Amino acid sequence: MIAPSLLTWSEKDTTRSAIWRSDQVMPKQVVLADDTMTADTAYRLACAGTGLLWRSDFQNARQMLQALTRRIDKPKKVRVKKSDDAAPALPGAAFHTHRQAQAQRTRILSQVLIELNSDYGIDLRRAPDAKAACLQAFGPTNGQSSVVSLRSLQGAIGAFEWRKNGVEVPAMGEALRIYPHYGVFSPVRGEYVELVAKAPWPEAMATHPVAFDIGVGTGVLSAVLSRRGAKQVVGTDLSERALACALDNLQRLGLQNQVQLVQTHLYPEGQAAVVVCNPPWLPARPTTLLEQAVYDEGSQMLKGFLAGLPAHLCEGGEGWLILSDLAEHLGLRSRDALLGWITDAGLQVLDRLDVKPVHAKAQDASDPLHAARSAEVTSLWRLGVAAAG
Structure with missing residues (x-):
């Protein structure tokens, strides 16, 4: 310790x-x-x-x-140097400038x-x-x-x-609430929960009704998977705070016997018909506990999830990758790079479900990253093992 x-x-x-x-x-x-x-x-x-x-x-x-x-927030005068040949903006330059200012x-x-x-x-x-x-x-x-x-x-x-009042998650139905703990990211962006609630159930769930929730957080997706009919759900996380939070929420919902929580990096043992992962969406270094749910330096969790997925899918199983394309709009990661990692892992894209975020920052024109946020789309990528040959 x-x-x-x-x-x-x-x-x-x-x-x-x-x-x-x-x-x-x-x-x-x-x-x-x-x-x-x-x-x-x-x-x-x-x-x-x-x-x-x-x-x-x-x-x-x-x-x-x-x-x-x-x-800190007082507007600063910026001197603009005149030049006949303005240098092209570097990919992600606006984001990195914003991150440096936020860190300071x-x-x-x-x-x-x-x-x-x-x-x-x-x-x-x-x-x-x-x-x-x-x-x-x-x-x-x-x-x-x-x-x-x-x-x-x-x-x-x-x-x-x-934690006392909870966060209402409409996609769970019946006005159910999730109670986030300190240092555990709150499911305030409900669009990704709705995607998991509505994505078509793979046929493999009928014969192998097991689901994995990689990076369980508050336990909200484990609860959705269990309520949808998965007989066994295994939620994993390295964070003790997250596991304690997930257990608290699952007990409140009466689902603690249907969901097993495991402290491990990415995958538990065995295979599942559905493996859900909502990794941090932006490849940058986190500086606080909460930022670990948003920033993933070098996209390490995303790459690890994709690389390990084929070995943990039963026949006919699907991996559900929940990912915003904000990193693409910010010039931090290209769509070609993402598709390349999927192919290199021996996976294929079966389908993609998209939804536009409705959070406040997407509508805030004063936000330095407004252009990227206003174009953002959150997707659930349905992934399967690629056919041999």
Whole structure:
């Protein structure tokens, strides 16, 4: 088991330390901050990677975070160099510029820090009672104090509310809800769930009613497969958080006996008539827990799923790959590359079901990636083993 990182700082002529709870990079230097620190000073220190451990009114810490946000988001004047021969835009250039800006933004805003007591209490004026939220997000304190970025604390509180209220998934019918845990991606984009709910069932399911859900996450697709009639569903994930979340949701739905959860990379043992995988859609490096559900550096999970699929399909079985084409519109991956990986794995495309996303960003013209998002299509690729010869 990996030992937790300790954040160290000086306070009242004493060296203090506490467990670092955030999934962002731990600051190498920490200074104490309070209401007397100006936003400009805080911004300069945060940009330099210095953590600001807050020591006064909690609500003023929130205001400081908002002040830092305004400074980051302030429009910058861009000098355009005139040239007779403008260089062509590189594939993915807009996305990589956007990602760099987002990473810098996250790093700066994560420098406002809050200390949590050994029971997750917060000794600041007007601080919320976040004990239950932190216990759900970070686990037992083991009697130790800790430090968390204010943004991570807000994320834990938000996740607590998501987990308490749940997310309605219309494709599951009967207004059923899924309850995401902290650090597990919420099924807010319901179009991919609907694709799995409506895709034609392969004939092989009649004689081999087994389905695999690769990368189980909240367990939403395992629940759909089970409710559709798969007698046995095996959901896999490497994340302990995801497996605990999936088990919680399956128990709420009364499906815990129909779905087996296995902690492994990609495939369990055996074969199935349907193997579903909803891998991260964009080939880039994730920087947070939640981003691991969106970004897959080098498309490693996608390639691994395709390469291992033939060995885990029973005769007549199908692999259902759920994938957005956003990476293609951003110039990060070509359709030819995807089709080449499918062919190289010994697979063939049986059919493709498409749906247009309806999430808010697809309609937001101010989004830097609006042109790509507005053209995005989410697909369920029905894949089978290619005929020999």
